[in-house]
Structures are given as structure tokens and as C-alpha cells.
Amino acid sequence: xxxxxxxxxxxxxxxxxxxxxxxxxxxxxxxxxxxxxxxxxxxxxxxxxxxxxxxxxxxxxxxxxxxxxxxxxxxxxxxxxxxxxxxxxxxxxxxxxxxxxxxxxxxxxxxxxxxxxxxxxxxxxxxxxxxxxxxxxxxxxxxxxxxxxxxxxxxxxxxxxxxxxxxxxxxxxxxxxxxxxxxxxxxxxxxxxxxxxxxxxxxxxxxxxxxxxxxxxxxxxxxxxxxxxxxxxxxxxxxxxxxxxxxxxxxxxxxxxxxxxxxxxxxxxxxxxxxxxxxxxxxxxxxxxxxxxxxxxxxxxxxxxxxxxxxxxxxxxxxxxx
Amino acid sequence: xxxxxxxxxxxxxxxxxxxxxxxxxxxxxxxxxxxxxxxxxxxxxxxxxxxxxxxxxxxxxxxxxxxxxxxxxxxxxxxxxxxxxxxxxxxxxxxxxxxxxxxxxxxxxxxxxxxxxxxxxxxxxxxxxxxxxxxxxxxxxxxxxxxxxxxxxxxxxxxxxxxxxxxxxxxxxxxxxxxxxxxxxxxxxxxxxxxxxxxxxxxxxxxxxxxxxxxxxxxxxxxxxxxxxxxxxxxxxxxxxxxxxxxxxxxxxxxxxxxxxxxxxxxxxxxxxxxxxxxxxxxxxxxxxxxxxxxxxxxxxxxx
Numbered sequence: 048x049x050x051x052x053x054x055x056x057x058x059x060x061x062x063x064x065x066x067x068x069x070x071x072x073x074x075x076x077x078x079x080x081x082x083x084x085x086x087x088x089x090x091x092x093x094x095x096x097x098x099x100x101x102x103x104x105x106x107x108x109x110x111x112x113x114x115x116x117x118x119x120x121x122x123x124x125x126x127x128x129x130x131x132x133x134x135x136x137x138x139x140x141x142x143x144x145x146x147x148x149x150x151x152x153x154x155x156x157x158x159x160x161x162x163x164x165x166x167x168x169x170x171x172x173x174x175x176x177x178x179x180x181x182x183x184x185x186x187x188x189x190x191x192x193x194x195x196x197x198x199x200x201x202x203x204x205x206x207x208x209x210x211x212x213x214x215x216x217x218x219x220x221x222x223x224x225x226x227x228x229x230x231x232x233x234x235x236x237x238x239x240x241x242x243x244x245x246x247x248x249x250x251x252x253x254x255x256x257x258x259x260x261x262x263x264x265x266x267x268x269x270x271x272x273x274x275x276x277x278x279x280x281x282x283x284x285x286x287x288x289x290x291x292x293x294x295x296x297x298x299x300x301x302x303x304x305x306x307x308x309x310x311x312x313x314x315x316x317x318x319x320x321x322x323x324x325x326x327x328x329x330x331x332x333x334x335x336x337x338x339x340x341x342x343x344x345x346x347x348x349x350x351x352x353x354x355x356x357x358x359x360x361x362x363x364x365x366x367x368x369x
Numbered sequence: 370x371x372x373x374x375x376x377x378x379x380x381x382x383x384x385x386x387x388x389x390x391x392x393x394x395x396x397x398x399x400x401x402x403x404x405x406x407x408x409x410x411x412x413x414x415x416x417x418x419x420x421x422x423x424x425x426x427x428x429x430x431x432x433x434x435x436x437x438x439x440x441x442x443x444x445x446x447x448x449x450x451x452x453x454x455x456x457x458x459x460x461x462x463x464x465x466x467x468x469x470x471x472x473x474x475x476x477x478x479x480x481x482x483x484x485x486x487x488x489x490x491x492x493x494x495x496x497x498x499x500x501x502x503x504x505x506x507x508x509x510x511x512x513x514x515x516x517x518x519x520x521x522x523x524x525x526x527x528x529x530x531x532x533x534x535x536x537x538x539x540x541x542x543x544x545x546x547x548x549x550x551x552x553x554x555x556x557x558x559x560x561x562x563x564x565x566x567x568x569x570x571x572x573x574x575x576x577x578x579x580x581x582x583x584x585x586x587x588x589x590x591x592x593x594x595x596x597x598x599x600x601x602x603x604x605x606x607x608x609x610x611x612x613x614x615x616x617x618x619x620x621x622x623x624x625x626x627x628x629x630x631x632x633x634x635x636x637x638x639x640x641x642x643x644x645x646x647x648x649x650x651x652x653x654x655x656x657x658x659x660x661x662x663x664x665x666x667x668x669x670x671x672x673x
Contacts, residue, residue, distance in 0.1 A: 328521070
């Protein structure tokens with residue numbers, strides 16, 4: 048297990064190294080630089096701009112800049128954000144926990160909906176309910192995140208205003224007593240997390256149904272039944288544990304897509320996470336911030352897939368031996 | 370979007386091949402028996418026809434703003450089945466006109482992505498060894514960066530991409546998964562006996578790849594490209610919604626959606642109907658892809 052983890056971490060580090068190098072490359076082949084990009088640049092004295100470029104080392108040889116970029120990235124420093132007037136690291140440090148909260152809640156919910164639904168469907172395959180659930184999850188899984196978010200917003204924040212429509216907390220949040228602060232956060236989380244969760248639970252249900260149908264005809268299930276184990280126990284203990292493995296792997300693989308979906312959902316619900324930061328970076332043509340969000344996205348994905356692999360190893364001993 | 374797929378666990382669907390048909394004929398016959406795939410194809414054909422004939426079928430001119438005071442944000446009615454938007458433009462007409470941009474951008478960029486991914490994956494898989502490892506580490510890293518964040522980064526650095534830029538952008542960021550798929554297929558095809566035979570007969574690498582290996586790769590790539598079209602339609606609309614894609618006043622499903630957000634939720638119809646066009650397209654594409662996957666019997670298709 049320890050060797051497995053070490054190998055997995057080394058691979059993750061290599062992937063992040065390449066991702067950092069790629070974002071440096073992107074910044075470099077892009078036309079212009081941070082100081083020519085903003086609207087204000089045109090009205091600034093060229094001598095001042097040149098001074099800034101020297102101050103930030105943009106006039107140094109590219110190899111030197113690359114090595115410095117790597118070194119700074121290793122300690123999480125991506126320079127100043129023009130848009131936010133504070134270090135990129137601080138902007139990201141505020142945004143990343145918000146995105147993780149949103150995605151984590153969505154993932155938990157989607158497993159909570161998807162696995163039981165898919166398993167139930169597999170146990171009752173061919174029935175009308177199974178077919179209805181199958182069609183429903185096909186349709187829900189095809190919905191664009193921002194459209195579903197919008198419809199939920201329209202229904203539960205505008206037509207029936209039972210939930211807040213935007214932000215992670217109420218403007219008066221800091222004045223609330225503790226219990227109300229917790230409730231406030233939870234209420235703000237419901238719509239965005241539900242949007243993401245509905246979509247991915249549809250795919251998880253479809254996948255779970257298929258894997259369970261694949262497991263059910265296998266010999267060990269027949270053995271368990273022949274031993275006289277109760278059908279419910281066979282299904283939920285023996286078969287489900289094996290069928291869960293591919294679903295965990297799948298969830299790990301779908302992380303980049305989930306973050307992509309979170310970007311749109313954050314925009315719809317003004318959730319102050321990484322997606323909103325990335326959109327702000329675009330609006331302000333903020334080179335440093337864009338490099339930071341790209342690398343942070345890659346780090347999140349790599350970390351998430353390592354967690355998925357570890358869970359996979361826990362659920363399936365064969366993986367550890369490999 | 371369907372980032373996840375239940376591909377490897379489908380029942381085999383080729384239904385035997387009693388008449389000794391060619392593989393493509395047999396696949397077409399299976400597809401012809403799949404009702405949901407037919408429904409998906411019909412929907413896509415209708416959408417495609419509407420897009421091509423957009424100028425002749427729209428009830429109003431797409432960019433016309435007849436009266437931006439009296440006719441703005443009119444709720445759906447007989448005269449305007451999808452209502453009118455903030456600028457008094459007919460939403461149905463704009464959704465129809467928008468399909469031109471949305472569908473062609475998606476189709477073209479997926480063509481770019483499939484071509485690039487096939488070439489890259491074929492080279493990596495066929496050459497093998499260190500070259501393959503290096504090429505695949507790069508793909509690992511590219512796949513680890515969430516595509517939407519990468520797209521936003523590129524849109525920030527290259528300000529003001531046109532339609533061609535958008536196609537290239539979506540194409541250049543869409544081939545990583547395909548290349549991994551093709552590589553896996555090429556590696557297993559490389560060991561086939563008829564490839565060894567061809568090599569023994571003195572066939573060149575180019576000939577082996579082109580004549581013997583690539584034909585085996587086509588059907589899985591076709592299935593994944595079909596799925597990708599549904600995905601890219603949504604990504605393009607999303608980018609346009611964030612202000613990075615198609616520019617106003619040109620209609621695309623994303624730009625109509627984004628126009629509707631100005632006066633959301635009081636005039637909800639603009640965004641909701643623009644999004645509905647996306648939903649119908651993605652659903653149809655997914656049905657066709659599912660059908661193709663069964664008909665072409667490509668069960669071992671990785672998730673992305």
C-alpha cells in the first residue's frame with residue numbers, strides 16, 4: 048500500500064510539473080504581456096511600463112524566467128493579480144475552499160442519489176420503474192449545467208423564493224449567531240450543489256446499474272445465494288461492494304468535467320469559487336491569475352484522482368498488489 | 370454533458386450477422402432497428418435542415434429589432450412562440466439562426482479534435498517505448514487541467530477570438546481523450562497476426578498504419594466524436610455565456626442564453642428556450658452515440 052501511494056504521488060507530481068510548464072508556455076506564446084494587456088496600458092508612459100517589466104523580470108532570458116516561474120509556483124506564488132490588487136495566492140486561497148465545498152457536497156449527494164437508484168434499478172431490471180428511471184437519468188444527464196442551474200434558480204429562488212439565489216453567504220452573515228451562520232451557509236449551498244449533483248448522479252446511476260448487472264451473474268453471487276444468504280444481503284453486501292469499484296474510478300475520471308461544470312454553476316449562482324475567479328481573470332485580462340487558476344485546477348484534479356485511487360485500493364485489494 | 374459513459378457494460382448488440390453483410394452494412398442494419406437511435410437521428414436531421422435553411426424558415430429576421438420599447442421582453446404567444454428578448458428580437462428566429470453557428474462550430478471543432486487525436490494517438494501507440502511514455506505523460510497533464518479553465522485561460526490571453534478562432538480553440542483542447550483512446554486501440558491492433566504478416570511481406574510502417582490499423586480505430590473514434598459533438602455544443606454555449614465565445618449581435622445558442630440573462634428572471638423565456646435547444650441537441654446526440662456504440666459493437670470504449 049505504501050509503495051502504491053508513493054508511485055501514485057510521484058506520477059501526480061510529474062503531471063503537475065508538466066501542467067505548470069504548460070501554463071508558463073501559454074503565458075509566453077500569448078501575444079503581449081501583463082503590462083500590455085490592460086485597458087490602462089495605452090495611457091501609461093512606455094518608460095514606466097519598461098520599468099515594471101524589469102521589476103518583474105520580464106526582460107530576462109526565457110529560460111531564466113521559466114526556472115523562476117517553476118520555483119515560485121512550487122511555493123504557490125504566482126505574482127500579483129491585476130484584477131484583485133492582491134497576490135494571486137491570496138485570491139486562490141479564498142476561492143479554492145469554496146469550490147471544494149461546492150464540489151465535495153455535490154459529489155457526496157450524487158453518490159447518495161446515484162448509487163441507490165442505480166442499484167435499485169439493477170435489482171428490478173426490466174420493470175416499468177426501471178425504464179422510467181433510466182429515461183429520466185438519460186435526460187437529466189444531458190442537461191447543460193448552466194441551464195439546469197437557471198431553471199432551479201427560476202423555480203426555487205424566483206417563483207417560489209424559498210432559497211437564496213446567489214453568493215455563498217448572506218451579506219449580513221457575520222452578524223448572525225453561530226447556529227444561524229451554519230444554516231445560512233447550508234441554504235446558500237443547496238441550489239448550486241443540487242445542480243451539479245443532479246447531473247452527475249444521473250451518470251452515476253446509469254453506470255452503477257450497468258456495473259451491478261455485470262456483477263450479478265458472477266459465480267460468487269451464485270455461491271452466496273446457494274449458501275442461503277438473504278437476497279437483500281447478497282445484493283447490498285456482496286454484489287454492491289464489487290460494483291462500487293468501477294463507479295469510484297469513474298468519479299475520479301470525471302473530476303475535470305465536474306470542475307468545468309462548477310465554473311458555469313458558480314457563474315449562475317455567483318458562487319465565489321475558482322470558476323468565478325477565472326471569469327474575473329478573463330474580464331481583467333489578468334495573466335498571472337489565469338496561470339494560477341489553471342495550475343490550481345490541475346492540482347485539484349490530481350489530488351482528487353489520487354484520493355479516488357486510494358479509495359479504489361481500499362475497495363479492491365488486487366489494486367494494491369499491482 | 371455526459372462525462373461518464375456506461376460503455377464497457379453494454380450487452381453485445383450486433384445481433385449476429387447471418388447474411389454475411391459487410392461490417393458497415395451490418396452496423397447500419399442494427400442501427401435501423403434501434404428506435405431511440407432513429408429518433409435521435411431524425412431530431413438531428415431536422416435541426417441540421419433548419420440550420421441550413423435558417424434564412425428561409427425564420428418567422429422574423431434574426432437581428433431585426435422592430436421596436437425596442439414596445440416589443441421588448443414579450444412573453445411567449447402565438448406571434449412569438451418563444452417570446453421576444455431584451456432588444457425586441459424574436460427568440461424563436463434567433464434560436465433557429467443560432468443553430469447555424471452552434472452546430473457548425475461544434476461539428477468542425479470535433480473534426481479537428483478527432484483528426485489531431487487520431488494522429489497523435491496512432492504515432493504514440495505505434496512507435497511505443499520511451500516516445501510513447503513521454504507523449505502520454507503530456508496527455509496526462511493536459512487532461513488534468515479542467516478543459517473549461519484551459520479554455521478561459523486561452524480566451525484571456527488571446528483576446529477577441531473570431532468564429533474560426535473558436536473552432537480552433539475547441540478543436541485544439543478537445544483531442545486529448547481521443548488520442549488516449551486511439552493509442553490503446555493501436556497498441557492492441559499492432560500485435561494482430563495480420564499486421565505481423567503484413568510486416569513480414571515488407572509493408573512500410575505508413576502502409577501498415579493506414580491500411581491495417583487505422584480501419585480498426587475508426588468505429589470507436591466515430592462513437593467518441595459523436596459524444597463529443599454534444600459536449601462541445603454545450604461548452605461553446607457556456608463560453609459564449611461567459612462572454613468568451615461568439616460575439617453579439619450574432620446569434621448562437623450561447624449568445625441568446627446570455628442575452629436572456631439580462632432580464633432574468635422576469636423574462637425567463639429567452640434563456641430557457643435557448644437552453645432547451647441545447648438540451649434537445651445533446652439528448653439526440655447521446656441517443657445516436659448509444660445506438661452507434663451498440664451497432665458498431667465498440668464496447669471497450671473508455672469513459673472519455
